[in-house]
Amino acid sequence: MSYVGDATSPKQRSEGSTVFLALLEIRAARGRFLLMGSVVMLVAALVGIVSGFTTGLGNDTVSALRGLPATHFAFSADAKSDQFNRSLVDDRTLRAWRDRLGGDAAPVGVSITRGTTDRGVDIDLAAFGIEPGSFLAPPVSSGAPVGSSGGSSVGSSGDGVVISKKIADKGVRVGDTVTIDRFGITMRVAGITGARSYGHVPAAYLPLELWQRIRFAVPGADPGAEAPRQFSAVALRTGGADVSLAEMDAALGTKTVSREGAFEAAPGYSGERITMTSIQVFLFLIAPLVVGAFFSVWTVQRTPELALLRALGASRPRLLWHSTVQAAVVVAAGAACGGLVALGVGAALGDAVPFSLPASTLAATMAAVAGVGLAGTALTLRRVTSADPLTMLGAHR
């Protein structure tokens, strides 16, 4: 009868974990592990910072679009890029969509301009022209909604504008009058909404007619002159409506894209995304190579000790676990510290630059760094399992 498998034997025990040994080894070689952990920390911090900039720049570019409760935008088909600036559609298109969707189709005009308040504050603004009361009207945190009676030197009452908190942070208040540079068109600030921007320019929501006067204004012309009844796109809230976007596009000469697809139409959005994503990809490639190189050297150095552990009865799976625990401790600690560094950098930068690192993004990014770091250690596992206990004996050395 074989002893092995005899559960009644007092010496029959399951194999113990080698976590204890793995941690003791880290303690004994703390200098080397600290160095490696620092490298992981720096890589993780860099990934976190780049991630913060990616999110921050993305928000700075498209947060105003993201804030619009539309599912799609119908642009004119001839606008191939930068559609919010190049596309112009008219009332005929709007009516066709309203026949299908009713109030879930609304005109939107987008342009970037600049002005000066009556208290001398210079501001850039991404002007979003919308119909007051449409589903695109932004909620206000203070003041009144778009189109409320704010008073204007150029039109009837009911053309008050709502500005982003980012403009308010520059010192613009409800009740201030803003004069659009060169055109002399004025408008009164009626309310303030959340921090939204488009193309790195803080957003302002204008009644559509006011937006059209700005969009089609000519310097020196009468600021009260009637403007073409055109706008950048028809914003759609399709919900569960049974409507064929392709058929509508073919009939109306439009190109309808999803809201997320419309982000590409924001100036600089694609270029920024490609740049930041490229940096992140390279960092994710570097991390496993650095960690893998360290653990390769570490494993080669301690091959005799791995052979000794095998001779003492540690199984191959246990040695794998032993090495994986060490790698996990290093990359987890490094990633955690790197995440804190990234948060610290974000806090230090404040509002000076567009940096945003929500907890969920940070956690996902650091988990990814730890994951690819651990993947790097896979390069060393074959050497770990091939440690030969026979080398412990004299004739086999």
Next chain:
Amino acid sequence: MSLALSNVTVTRGRNETRTAVFADLDAEFPAGKVTALVGPSGSGKSTLLAVAGALLRPDRGTVRLGDVDLAALNDAERARMRRTRIGYMFQSGNLLTALTATEQLLAAAYIAGHRPRRERRRAADALAAVGLGHRLGHRPDQLSGGERQRVALARALFLDPDLLLIDEPTAAVDRTLAADLADLISERTHATGCVTVVATHDPVVTAAADTELVCPGALSPRPAADTSATG
């Protein structure tokens, strides 16, 4: 419980380079006694230790430790035997550099599935039994060659093995220390009743052993009767 080898053949190399380290070897090692394994370099002492210690599977034959045939076990089963029933003391101690003397013993216990915290006092007693009660917290680089060997002996005996295998224990120590170590091995073997096999070139160790086995060598295998341990 004794260790018995029967018709054990071990070869090295492949095809035309294949040579026998030893062939059809029969040997028996009694419990509670130290057997010195002697012979010139290349005679197969270390290979015999490897076969006896479940580190190497022979090409043929049986290696019985009590009622278990080590030669019939697979890799995982042999590893289990090594961590539960066999103690090793390698040349130059071969301690884990990161660990203190106490932790060397706890490591062996931990690998075998014991809880280190519960074993700490017993480890201190085991080290005291080999004269190292004052070196519990020292790492290998803080110990002399003789002290490292004593720690290795304490580690090998810590889990009360049925079989203690020792490879050239005095290779790195002077004559006085060698005699002390040989006496210590004898004393611990007699006290615990385990089967002890020591591969050695050192006459001091051989003199302290209870029995002696001359390794036959590859080219001139002796009849089984000649290779049995003698008193």
